[in-house]
Amino acid sequence: MNYETVIGLEVHVELKTKTKIFCGCRNASGAEPNTHVCPVCLGHPGTLPVLNEEAVDLALRAALALHCHINQDNKFDRKNYFYPDLPKGYQISQYDRPIGEHGYVTIEVGGVEKRIGITRLHLEEDAGKSTHSIDGTHTLVDYNRTGVPLVEIVSEPDIRSPEEARLYLEALRSILLYCRVSDCKMEEGSLRCDANISLRPLGSETFGNKAELKNMNSFRNVERGLEHEVVRQTAVLSSGGTVVQETRRFDEATQTTLSMRSKEEAHDYRYFADPDLVRVHIDDVWMESARAQIPELPQAKMARYRRDYELSAYDAGVLTAEVEVARYFEELIAGGVPAKTASNWVMGDLLAYLNSTHRTMDQSPVSPAQLAALIGEIESNRISLKQGREVFRLMAESGKSAAAIIEERGMVQLSDESALGSILDEVLANNPKSVEDYLGGKEKALAALVGQTMKATKGQANPGIVNKLLLEKLAGKKG
Amino acid sequence: MMETVKQIQESLAKRETKPSEWVAKALQQIDAHDGQIGAFLTVDREQALAAAKRLDETETEQVERSGPQPLFGIPYALKDNICTEGLRTTAASRILENYIPPYSATVLHRLEGAGGVLVGKTNMDEFAMGSSTETSAFQVTHNPHRVGHVPGGSSGGSAAAVAANMVPFALGSDTGGSIRQPAAFCGVVGVKPTYGRVSRYGLIAFASSLDQIGPFTQTVEDAAIVLNAICGFDPLDSTSTQRKAERFDEDLAAGVRGLRVGVLRHAVDGGVDAGVAAAFQKAMEVLKDAGAELVEMDLPHLDYAVATYYLLAPAEASSNLARYDGVRYGRRVEAATLLDMYEKSRSEGFGREVKRRIMIGTYALSSGYYDAYYLRAQKMRTLIRQDFTEAFATCDVIASPTVPTPAFAIGEKVDNPLQMYLNDIFTIPANLAGLPSISVPCGAVDGLPVGLQLVGQAFAEKTLLRVAYAYEQMRGFERSLGSEEVGQ
């Protein structure tokens, strides 16, 4: 029998606010344990939460960017459960009125656009981080993360393959990065993903028993974990078995999933409205100002690049995948660089250099203005493209401008035809074999002669002029 | 006898006395009588004397710098559920037996800013759950009017401390009558302000939507003076009101002519002690003679108030008390597993009444029961609010006895929680509706004080105080009832 895969994702994203959601502590990761804490986020007796409106603002922006319907009257609820990393014994969350509902993300699968529905997006506080000792005798808790604002984004069960799950996550991450609501670093936990997956006979409308997948720390692992589940569940069903409804953990070492608990614990969270907080009304003015904070989103940008700059789908995709890359590209264009040239530089030398030095675009040592100036030098034939690429490397390493490096190194392009002419005569005289080959019909020999000329001029010869003169001289010999 | 806040203010203003003399007097009274009464859990002697000495020395400078402080040099006590940085705060629970808060409640900052001197922390029912101060994990508090009787609760220690002349004023907290009921039992004035008037930041939560801090004093005027100091917006409490601060002592003497006093029909029903009913009726005559118009009125849903309260308050409490898990502070019983640690720490740390309410509250919020209990109780709360809105169309304040009976004997009701809960029938509605309410002494039954309760419209504390003041001036007896009392 053929089975259809049904996947829904629950994504938690930390919001990039200055302070925590209900107290004045800094929202920053990487600090010494328990240094960004206060009586409020430690849940001391008598303390009270006060809502940080910046968190609402970022959640609202994210919900709008994901095409959600916005609930303008917001309340907060308590989700009650005991755990050492949850200081109050309850998590402040939004239960029956999430800030956003009924949104969607568009992905492209095999060249076809597909919408993945978003059931809800709600605001809540993060818990602390527990570290269990290896011998199991004690647990250490870091409360720095306690009270960091989160949005939980729950998708509809619209995802039909592990690949679609990855595409959805990539699209979602890209939108959130564009909106500057989170830095979405899965390795650091600022984006976390749980997946629900089930199979059903192709054509069936009812859902099969699902497994909830946890502990995947990269998009690639989400895809792999789901792939493994498809194989596992198919085997169970094909042999006439039933999939156990349970929580499973992705095991990175074996690239498989393992059962976490045999019996699903029945949680009763006893939700009720938090009496310590008042309702938050998002008025139309607030809605509009949040909307104004949403930039052109990746899909719209990609379409525009393809249309206006005639870039390929692949190039437009690379340039818009990260907002900083797109911004850099657009600044080059604003600096007068032709789109195709700008695209080549960004996707070529610039990204290669950043990757090799493990840097991100916002850490680029060469600014768009500096790169535009370098490209100007090449376009005006002052230096060759080959020289330009060398200059770029030197700029990246030294931080100096293109002009300064060209000056320092005396890198001037030889475009003077009479000067080049005598060098060419010499090259032709020294390479009779190549000349002969060319005249004998081997056109490739021309490249060897150009190469020799460049070598003789230490790369300073204008390749266009070299080509032209060579062809003229060889034509003369033919005659 | 302890002078009133007003009298101490005047004496200090005339430089007849110094702050340290008043603090010393408070400490002497505590030394002399608290062995018998048991009002205090912690007396902060050294700090209080040092603070008073500083005030003695800096008085002139202080007045020149920022004008006279309203509570300058006046000793006071706080209920032990109000957090005081560096000073043990227990909520009268084993689970917080050695808890030293890392911060102070907003009211403490306000009282310090007003020049008051904290002398100690008072006994209470554990986590404010009780009506007699008998659920305290640490000690029994006696009614200064008759040792062997309860002072009321849950703020019994604060009420007894003022009644026994140990401090001129004290703060308590009122969730379903926990200020007004002990004020009535102990023969002092107690005020529960409108919900949101006084910051709850630093008040150990029992039921967050009902809790409110308020004063115990000897006179209505003193209550107004203390309210001046503790009311006002606090950015640390989202439920605190942004309204401008008021001078509550301004129009006290404006009289009651033209004011309509609603007389609750239930007030003299069968459930009310005959002596209490008689004292209440006499008080109504006093107000009538003073020029008030008496209007008979009803709160149609009053009969449901106690049931509503005993679902909502425990529901909130079950969540509020989840933080006492032995992980970060408070009592921890070491155990092999996490679940064991939770269970042992909480079973040893909480007393019977607290456990009872956590269980009721957990049940009321559980899936399958939420609609039948919690949600219905919320709907009833709305109806009770509406009752008040309608009632205030015909009257300005609503009068009733504060409690249906005078103080009962220690141990008398401890095994009958239902009877104990019914004690709160007149006080609970004001909490459910978030309204201001005052209890002022209105006589005695066999030497045990009786309280007159007035409930006003939201933020109409001034009207409430005006009526209470007029009554106090005309009632024809002093607060002190006789030589039988402890602390005279």
Ligand SMILES: [Zn+2]
């Ligand atoms: Zn904090």
